[in-house]
Amino acid sequence: MEALFQHMERYIKLREEDKVLLSGALSLREVKKKEHLLEEGRLCPYNYFVSKGCCRLYYVNDKGIEHTVQFGIDGWWITDLMAYVGGQPSGYYLQAVETGAVVLWDRRTEDALLQQIPALERYFRLVLLRSAAAEQQRNRYLSDFSGEERYHHFNNSFPEFVQRVPQYMLASYLGFTPEFLSKIRARKA
Amino acid sequence: MEALFQHMERYIKLREEDKVLLSGALSLREVKKKEHLLEEGRLCPYNYFVSKGCCRLYYVNDKGIEHTVQFGIDGWWITDLMAYVGGQPSGYYLQAVETGAVVLWDRRTEDALLQQIPALERYFRLVLLRSAAAEQQRNRYLSDFSGEERYHHFNNSFPEFVQRVPQYMLASYLGFTPEFLSKIRARKA
DNA sequence: CGGTCTCTTGACGGAGTTCAAAGCTAGTGG
DNA sequence: CCACTAGCTTTGAACTCCGTCAAGAGACCG
Numbered sequence: 413m414e415a416l417f418q419h420m421e422r423y424i425k426l427r428e429e430d431k432v433l434l435s436g437a438l439s440l441r442e443v444k445k446k447e448h449l450l451e452e453g454r455l456c457p458y459n460y461f462v463s464k465g466c467c468r469l470y471y472v473n474d475k476g477i478e479h480t481v482q483f484g485i486d487g488w489w490i491t492d493l494m495a496y497v498g499g500q501p502s503g504y505y506l507q508a509v510e511t512g513a514v515v516l517w518d519r520r521t522e523d524a525l526l527q528q529i530p531a532l533e534r535y536f537r538l539v540l541l542r543s544a545a546a547e548q549q550r551n552r553y554l555s556d557f558s559g560e561e562r563y564h565h566f567n568n569s570f571p572e573f574v575q576r577v578p579q580y581m582l583a584s585y586l587g588f589t590p591e592f593l594s595k596i597r598a599r600k601a
Numbered sequence: 602m603e604a605l606f607q608h609m610e611r612y613i614k615l616r617e618e619d620k621v622l623l624s625g626a627l628s629l630r631e632v633k634k635k636e637h638l639l640e641e642g643r644l645c646p647y648n649y650f651v652s653k654g655c656c657r658l659y660y661v662n663d664k665g666i667e668h669t670v671q672f673g674i675d676g677w678w679i680t681d682l683m684a685y686v687g688g689q690p691s692g693y694y695l696q697a698v699e700t701g702a703v704v705l706w707d708r709r710t711e712d713a714l715l716q717q718i719p720a721l722e723r724y725f726r727l728v729l730l731r732s733a734a735a736e737q738q739r740n741r742y743l744s745d746f747s748g749e750e751r752y753h754h755f756n757n758s759f760p761e762f763v764q765r766v767p768q769y770m771l772a773s774y775l776g777f778t779p780e781f782l783s784k785i786r787a788r789k790a
Numbered sequence: 791c792g793g794t795c796t797c798t799t800g801a802c803g804g805a806g807t808t809c810a811a812a813g814c815t816a817g818t819g820g
Numbered sequence: 821c822c823a824c825t826a827g828c829t830t831t832g833a834a835c836t837c838c839g840t841c842a843a844g845a846g847a848c849c850g
Contacts, residue, residue, distance in 0.1 A: 479744055492737075493737050494734045494738060541682065541729055547736040550740070555776055590797070590798095591840085591841095592837090598798075768828075777806065780806090783830050787830075
């Protein structure tokens with residue numbers, strides 16, 4: 413929870429009473445490695461702030477193949493936005509990649525909190541601005557680079573992160589099969 | 602400009618004085634077909650509201666191939682978010698696909714306007730929420746469907762829009778070459 | 791240890807690209 | 821209002837990246 417306050421204070425000022433309000437309204441949830449926070453077909457009234465550890469958002473296509481669409485590490489928000497906004501059943505799974513903790517932001521208490529702490533409107537606007545910008549960037553990498561280029565680029569940009577996740581998750585995030593990732597690595601060695 | 606007010610009023614209430622403030626701070630710009638609002642290498646201190654017509658955001662890769670990353674029709678915001686947020690030179694082009702008009706939202710007057718009309722924080726939060734959700738959706742289509750499936754899906758979803766844009770733009774948006782689009786169409790006929 | 795994930799390796803196949811050339815369309819100026 | 825040109829679309833052949841399938845080798849956890 414403290415991690416969330418710190419994150420918020422990078423963008424807005426929080427008074428002590430705001431923190432009290434937030435502490436009362438939000439809940440911190442510990443998650444074990446591989447545990448699911450959301451599964452396909454369920455409603456998703458939450459936005460998740462990764463306080464500690466690492467989560468991933470993925471879906472399973474009709475051939476049974478997993479596709480990771482987002483990793484969320486410490487200090488990122490992550491959720492199925494369509495299901496969060498629209499209230500329909502989700503088409504995604506949200507899973508803890510590592511043991512850690514998330515803060516649950518509940519859509520059903522969102523309006524009340526935003527009224528009591530108007531600065532949060534600004535906070536979420538800025539957070540969304542950055543995540544939309546990141547998505548735009550990711551789209552560009554996915555469409556412009558070859559699989560091998562994406563791997564090397566990602567590997568150079570986040571060398572420590574690559575060690576933290578299994579290769580099949582990384583492959584599905586980078587948009588190719590685990591077999592192909594294995595072949596890239598064999599070439600480079 | 603009136604189109605923008607209507608869009609804002611779908612999410613928040615605007616007082617007459619707010620509209621006066623906005624009218625003074627924002628500018629409406631007419632654009633001719635094929636005209637560029639932003640070019641690679643330039644700064645991008647604007648967010649663009651498409652008031653009438655259709656714009657597209659694209660980049661050119663090192664082989665000289667254009668990739669359309671977003672279409673913005675009436676009632677959508679469109680810009681290079683990285684360059685807008687970060688203030689670096691843009692890596693994108695923003696071009697009018699049809700003759701029309703856009704409203705320019707200037708980052709340099711953003712803070713002042715948001716202070717004078719706090720409800721706008723909420724408006725932009727909700728707009729960004731929806732556009733981030735749309736990007737998440739688009740990512741899924743791009744990674745999970747074959748080129749041919751994407752074409753048919755898009756064609757069924759937006760049959761009237763497909764008529765409005767040249768095929769090479771559509772192909773680059775759907776993630777394949779104009780030649781391939783031509784072959785899909787030949788198969789179906 | 792034993793079983794279940796995870797990673798590697800190789801042969802084959804297919805979706806989509808590249809290159810080149812020809813046909814078509816639409817905008818522009820005379 | 822027609823003719824010309826530049827840009828857009830079509831078509832085909834060769835090629836490539838990467839997926840699929842299958843089988844085996846590690847690696848991790850109870």
